[in-house]
Amino acid sequence: MIQNRKLELITLVAVLGFIIVFLMVSAGGTHEFAGSDNVGSEKIAELTGHSVDSFAPLIPQWQPPSGEIEACLFALQASFGGLVLGLVFGYWLGQRKSSSTA
């Protein structure tokens, strides 16, 4: 049994380790945890000597009006993935159950 659950344990340890590292890093309060995309954009601004605002989109694009709406859309994206995942694994489980009783 323990042998069978080895991978689950390793994953759990990795996730817990990740959380602990995050708590330790964030405890200092010196980091703002901005997206690396934005940090990258700031670096571009620094290298070119232009301000971040001077980079206008080449193709006009819709911006989520607020962080909440952005979070909502990201959640939508993830939940869509989760839905498909649950559907397929449920389908496979059901398929196996019905084939073993038949």
Add this chain to the structure above:
Amino acid sequence: MHIMEGFLPWQWCVVWWIVAIPFLVMGIIELRSMMRKDREYLPLLGVCGAFIFILSALKLPSVTGSCSHPTGTGLSTMCFGVFITSIIGAIVLLFQSLVLAHGGLSVLGANMVSMAIGGPIAGYVLYRLLKNTSLNIYLTVFIVSAVADLVTYVITSFELALAYPAQVGGVVASFTAFFVIFAITQIPLAIVEGCVLALVFKYVIELKPEMIIKLKVFSEEQIAKARGDSYSLPKTEVKS
């Protein structure tokens, strides 16, 4: 790993679009032939795609004090190859550039080359190298997923470095700067992603080992060994 809309000169946008298009065309051809012939693989494609959707929506904090998201392309790369993965990746990136303003249509080519094409290629090369060794297959899945994730960010750094060479030190110096921002942040995320995808792969071969064998992702012996039980594959009983 998104390059933001407007942050890449249009010449480079064109270059990366040109690089990306052949992969998309190949991907569509492969997907169409799969839809026509082997529809039984569609649920597995759904699982692989679902993970790209979920993982690339999660922005996780990292040791460097900034946030970034994993890519989830490793699983799909191993099961379906680079071309089909590039299509799923492109769909996610298109969604994010249209409704989330992460990336954009002009930089979509560059973002596809890093996340949907470059990362998967690196993962695929490693997968081919490790496939026929005696390495534990979960470890192979872990390595392939983590590397596909990490290389995505290395390529983003490279794309930005080419477009914005530093005044002192040129492309190399600016690659180092972007590498620190993107790739170092990504290392812990890549490790977690590798573990999670290895775990998912374990559940896939618990439920549908015959599918993985048919796709020749791993051999029958490797899978029987990884399942670690006296399981014999249901070749005859299911068919009859």
